[in-house]
Amino acid sequence: MTQSNPSAANGDTSSRGLWSSRLAFILAVTGSSVGLGNVWKFPYITGENGGGAFVLVYLACIAVIGIPILMAEVFLGRNGRHNPITSMRLVAERNLASPLWRVSAIVGMIAAFVILSFYSVIGGWAAAYIGHGATGDFVGGNPDTINAMFGNLLASPGELLLWHSLFMALVVLVVSRGLKKGLERSVTILMPALFVLLLVAVGYATTTGHFGEAVTFLFKPDFGKLSINGVLIALGHAFFTLSLGMAIMMAYGSYLGRDVSIGRTAVIVGVTDTLVALLAGLAIFPVVFANNLEAGAGPGLIFQTLPLAFGQMPMGSVFGTLFFVLLVFAAWTSAISLLEPVVEWVEEKTTLGRSGSAMLVGFLCWALGIVSILSLNLWSDVTPLAMFERFEGKTFFDLMDYFTANVMLPLSGMLTALFVGWCVARESLKKDVGLDGKLFGVWYGLTRYVTPVAVAVVFVYNLLS
Numbered sequence: 001m002t003q004s005n006p007s008a009a010n011g012d013t014s015s016r017g018l019w020s021s022r023l024a025f026i027l028a029v030t031g032s033s034v035g036l037g038n039v040w041k042f043p044y045i046t047g048e049n050g051g052g053a054f055v056l057v058y059l060a061c062i063a064v065i066g067i068p069i070l071m072a073e074v075f076l077g078r079n080g081r082h083n084p085i086t087s088m089r090l091v092a093e094r095n096l097a098s099p100l101w102r103v104s105a106i107v108g109m110i111a112a113f114v115i116l117s118f119y120s121v122i123g124g125w126a127a128a129y130i131g132h133g134a135t136g137d138f139v140g141g142n143p144d145t146i147n148a149m150f151g152n153l154l155a156s157p158g159e160l161l162l163w164h165s166l167f168m169a170l171v172v173l174v175v176s177r178g179l180k181k182g183l184e185r186s187v188t189i190l191m192p193a194l195f196v197l198l199l200v201a202v203g204y205a206t207t208t209g210h211f212g213e214a215v216t217f218l219f220k221p222d223f224g225k226l227s228i229n230g231v232l233i234a235l236g237h238a239f240f241t242l243s244l245g246m247a248i249m250m251a252y253g254s255y256l257g258r259d260v261s262i263g264r265t266a267v268i269v270g271v272t273d274t275l276v277a278l279l280a281g282l283a284i285f286p287v288v289f290a291n292n293l294e295a296g297a298g299p300g301l302i303f304q305t306l307p308l309a310f311g312q313m314p315m316g317s318v319f320g321t322l323f324f325v326l327l328v329f330a331a332w333t334s335a336i337s338l339l340e341p342v343v344e345w346v347e348e349k350t351t352l353g354r355s356g357s358a359m360l361v362g363f364l365c366w367a368l369g370i371v372s373i374l375s376l377n378l379w380s381d382v383t384p385l386a387m388f389e390r391f392e393g394k395t396f397f398d399l400m401d402y403f404t405a406n407v408m409l410p411l412s413g414m415l416t417a418l419f420v421g422w423c424v425a426r427e428s429l430k431k432d433v434g435l436d437g438k439l440f441g442v443w444y445g446l447t448r449y450v451t452p453v454a455v456a457v458v459f460v461y462n463l464l465s
């Protein structure tokens with residue numbers, strides 16, 4: 001994904017390669033951000049948190065917190081031109097700030113490791129559904145048969161383990177070879193294809209007779225249905241879906257040419273990511289309402305609804321199979337970005353080399369994934385934090401998802417915002433971020449005040465409630 005053209009031409013002294021074009025950078029960042037978060041997680045947390053009001057808070061979090069932090073992370077990467085931890089140290093040194101700021105990158109790295117462990121399990125579900133689609137299992141399905149299909153998958157640890165292992169192997173394979181052009185190309189073709197198939201699914205959804213109901217559910221806010229915990233989940237998801245809070249965007253930004261506007265790029269990525277999530281919602285909720293399914297069904301939501309839709313539309317087996325193929329690809333490009341920073345770090349600290357590090361980290365992550373697999377069946381009654389009301393009924397899997405997305409990512413993002421907003425010289429930001437006059441002021445204000453305060457307020461409210 002990078003060329004070996006020396007970056008000296010852009011006034012950089014380091015000899016790292018750069019992205020071959022601005023489009024390549026946008027695609028790589030989009031590849032990381034568009035993933036299971038958009039298609040799997042967004043619909044199910046929206047269903048669990050009552051719809052409209054939750055979506056509104058989520059959109060506000062993307063615009064006011066997500067996109068500004070995306071810009072801050074890319075800035076740090078491009079300014080530091082090293083791996084995220086070193087970049088942060090260098091930027092801190094240049095601005096006479098404490099090197100301790102890099103704690104935010106460390107928190108992020110731990111989050112990445114834990115997220116990948118369950119992300120791969122869900123990626124495995126999607127992979128299993130490719131087979132179901134291809135063998136015609138969706139055709140003529142009704143809510144009962146489709147539910148049973150999903151139930152059977154969750155009930156068999158062996159099958160889950162097989163798909164989880166396959167998915168993780170695919171991720172390790174790419175990361176151990178270093179990211180190459182192939183990835184860039186697959187993102188160019190596969191992302192737009194996923195977008196088109198989502199449109200097909202939305203097209204079908206308009207024929208269910210319940211499209212209007214879904215639009216109302218998604219876009220008509222009813223704040224009575226939103227809890228303060230729901231606000232935290234919306235905030236956490238803004239980080240999750242944009243791949244923020246774990247230094248990924250810093251790593252990608254470190255290969256970005258000087259001539260590219262960070263501001264404009266961040267807006268393009270943020271809008272694309274949000275569109276994909278909203279399309280997924282528009283494809284899924286009409287099917288939910290048409291079949292009297294439960295909007296708050298939880299993590300299985302897309303696996304219990306979309307197969308119904310594919311089973312009923314013409315050429316459904318073809319579309320259904322393709323859809324899950326593309327979903328696996330989207331998950332794959334995101335998972336690669338989750339493994340990359342930890343591997344980079346292990347590679348630097350040990351003598352294992354690139355592929356040795358990728359295999360070691362991949363193996364440990366795979367092993368942790370087994371905990372998530374067991375949470376779905378043999379350990380489905382194990383709820384370690386049940387003594388707290390909020391965590392009642394939450395399995396290991398649920399808790400890992402909750403703490404990484406809703407605590408670690410926002411915390412790490414808040415530290416990044418504080419660092420960029422308060423420690424980096426204003427002039428250097430102004431020169432680098434590529435926003436003019438007023439817009440720069442808006443971004444600077446958001447980064448300095450709004451993000452840290454918003455994250456802190458949501459945290460404190462949650463602790464008190």
Ligand code: TRP
Binds near residue numbers: 037241
């Ligand atoms: N953004 C991805 C998704 O929506 C998941 C992801 C990839 C991620 N890299 C990340 C989340 C880094 C947090 C941090 O599916």
